Amino acid sequence: MAGHEAEVEQEILERITEMISEEHDLRDRLSARLVDERTEHARLVRLETELDQCWDLLRQRRARVAAGGDPDEAQARPASQVEHYLS
Template sequence: MATFDDAQIHQQIDALVQEERTLREKLGRGEITAAEERQRLQAAETTLDRLWDLLRRRDARREFGENPDDATEQSATVVEGYQQ
């Protein structure tokens, strides 16, 4: 992912949350299968986790007087491993 500012990250988060809603609606209308919904939701949720982690990293750098733009996005494997 390229370097984004906080507003751009929040825009991406908002878009992914809307995508989650849309997927659930499509499933309810029978436009996609449950398997398709699960697969696409999992991808969106993983991206959301990475974006929220990046925002936390940016906030931490800012809190300690460092440049938030130096925060790096972690891989999905790393971010998903936090929960274990």
């Protein structure tokens, strides 16, 4: 199971890295006024929400492992829930 856990965690981390890269690119393009601000801003908001969900899922999985539980029981929570967490 440890191999599976590491594989799933790596997939989540890769997705997070991709989204962070896209977020930086969007912010750069917005600041350079190279794109339609309304459209890209909407995409940026969605991207930030997806990032929050991925980070939350990763934390859930790690917490389950630390508690001796099954990380595969962790589930992505709805945006409405993860968006109200405090850092």
